[in-house]
Amino acid sequence: MPTTILTPAENRFLQLTxxxxxxxxxxxxxxxxxxxxxxxxxxxxLTTRAKQVVTASRVDWLVQGSLAWKLLARLPYAVNPSEQRSQWHHCALCHLPVRYEYHVVLRSDGREIVVGSECVKKFMSDEMQYLMTITTEQNFHAVAQYDALAARYPQVPEILWVADALPDLPAAHHAQRRWVKRGTRSTVTGYLEHRTTVLPERQLSPYLQGYADLQAKDQAAHAAIVARREQRVAQERTAAERAQQAAWQAAASAQTTAEQQLRQSAPYRSWVTAVATVIVRREPLAAFKAAIATVTPPKAVSRLVNGYQLGVMASEFAHQGRIRAERLQIVPRYLVADLDRESQRLAAQRQRDWDDDVFNAAVGFDLPLAERQARLTQLRRGWEGRQLSADLVAELATLRARLTQEQTLPATWPPALCQALRTRLAVQPADAWVPARKNHATPAQLHALVAPAPDFATVRARFTRLYDLPPEAAAVTLSALEQYYLQRRDRQAHRQAATQALVDQLFEND
Incomplete structure (x- = not known):
């Protein structure tokens, strides 16, 4: 069976309110x-949403609406003297003719309406009912007197009718609050029951002072509650931040451990070196992609970076000589840093090797002019050589002759090239031209030393002439060269097994 949510009188009341x-x-x-x-x-x-809103808010609307109206001070009520219903005014809510009229006014805009005695009971507030009783039974001017009192002491209506006026008042002061309310109501009632223009200031004074004390205590209690709430929120925030920080640290620690394990692994370091070796060639992007496709990354690395991202880093290095990969924030920063560091190291080594080769081709080696030109032309194939013009290469082929004639380096040559040549010229002996010695050696370069040498003494002499490695590295390299040379001779003479057997016996007697 349908249920009425809002009656016509309630509907009209809400329309007016x-x-x-x-x-x-x-x-x-x-x-x-x-x-x-x-x-x-x-x-x-009525939509489902509207029905939910009306059902949930109906009582609150009516209660709040009743507080929005008050009795009209100059004419709170009137009785129509006519016995004829046709002469009666109609109630603004139920639209029925009423003889007993109550005149009410909307506080917000001063709108006045006439309401019948039955309807006014349905929608009046406690304050209106209180004043209506006194007005109809004892003092017609009670509403005007009450308005004057409320204008002078606005806390009086609050004491009498606002139940939650002191929401944070400690329980220890509730008895004082009840005393204030009872005393205020008794004083106001006595004042309203008789027509007067004198406000009951002296009689109200102790209750108003008591209420002021209660307000101060309520405010202090409220401030304490707010402080405790803020402290609790701050503690919860701090605890949450600490928990989050701990979680971050745990995750970072786990990530750092995994990261360290990856970066310290031989496959990762080999991959970084292999990729950096391709990067420092500064080849066109298509050539780079073809070369990088032959470098198989470790499984852990393949999830961190792809070929496109490596191409972006290679292009950046080719143009700027460094890798920052700011557009590739998804790539781990440590991987970018490792590639940048290794690329710069290899590029510096590559540049030094090229400078050594240029010096040796132009000055250090005793070569015919045609061979000098051929070697210098070959050195132009790499990125470093492509920075030089063909005319400059032709001039480099005659550099040794110029230096022999004590001519200086041309001022038109690139400053970096001139600096590299001067550095190597500074360590040249006074009576001869010698090659610039490299600070590292590759297996291919070492193999070239051994192949044409008739004996190891020749190998040692060539190594000492062409390479300037740190002492420990030089000792290891010479030892390896000697073993390679001897084993190569044994292999040629088909005496490997006999030699190895004798070596094993010698070790057994150690």
Whole structure:
């Protein structure tokens, strides 16, 4: 069976009151409420959402609406002297003719309406009922006197009618609050029951002072509650931040451990070196992609970076000589840093090797002019050589002859090339030209030393002439060269097994 959610009188009351309530939901429903006086659960015009809003807010709207009205001070009520119903005014809520009229006014805009005695009982507040009783039974001017008192002491209505006026007042002071309310009501009632223009200031004074004390205690209690709440929120925030920080540290620690294990692994370091070796060639992107496709990354690395991202880093290094990969924030920063560091190291070594080769081809080696030109032309194939013009290469082929004639380096040559040549010229002996000695040696370069040498003494002499390695590295390299040379001779003479057997016996006697 359908249930009435809003009666016509309640609907009309809300229509008259809604400007003072300023409730967006009620304002939005108002056009429909004007067209449909009665609202029922089965009203076909009522959407599910609107029905939920009306059902949930109806009581609150009516209660708040009752507080928005007050009795009209100059004419709180009137009795129509006519016995004819046709002469009576109609109630603004139920639209029926009423003989006993109550004149009420909307506090927000001063709008006045006439309400019958039955309807006013349905919608009046405690304050209005209190004043209505005194006005009709004892003092017609009670409303005007009450308005004057409220204007002078606005805390009086608050003491009498606002139940939650002191929401944070400690329980220890509730008895004092009840005393203040009882005393204030008794004083106000005595004042309103008789017509007077003198406000009961002396009689109200102790209660108003008591209420002021209660307000101060309520405010202090509220401040303490707010402080405790803020402290609790701060503690919770601190605890949450600490928990989050701990979680981050745990994750970072786990990531750092995994990162360290990866970076310290031989496959990762080999991959970084292999990729950096391709990067420092500064080849076109297509050539780089073809070369990098032959470098198989470790499984852990393949999830961190792809070929496109490596191409971006290679292009950046080719143009700027460094890798920052700011556009590739998804790539781990340590991987970018490792590639940048290794690329710069290899590029510096590559540049030094090229400078050594240019010096040796132009000055250090005793070569015919044609061979000098051929070697210098070959050195132009790499990125470093492509920075030089063909004319400059031709001039380099005659550099040794110029230096022999004590000519200086041309001022038009690139400063970096001139600096590299001067550095190597500074360590040349006074009586001869010698090659610039490299600070490292590759297996291919070492193999070239051994192949044409008739004996190891020749190998040692060539190594000492062409390479300047740190002492420990030089000792290891010479030892390896000697073993390679001897084993190579044994292999050629088919005596490997006999030699190895004798070596094993010698070790057994150690």
């Amino acid at each position: 809604y400007p003072a309530l300023a409730d967006p939901a009620l304002t939005q429903l108002m056009p429909q409420l004007r067209d449909h006086p009665t609202v029922k659960t089965n009203s076909d015009w």
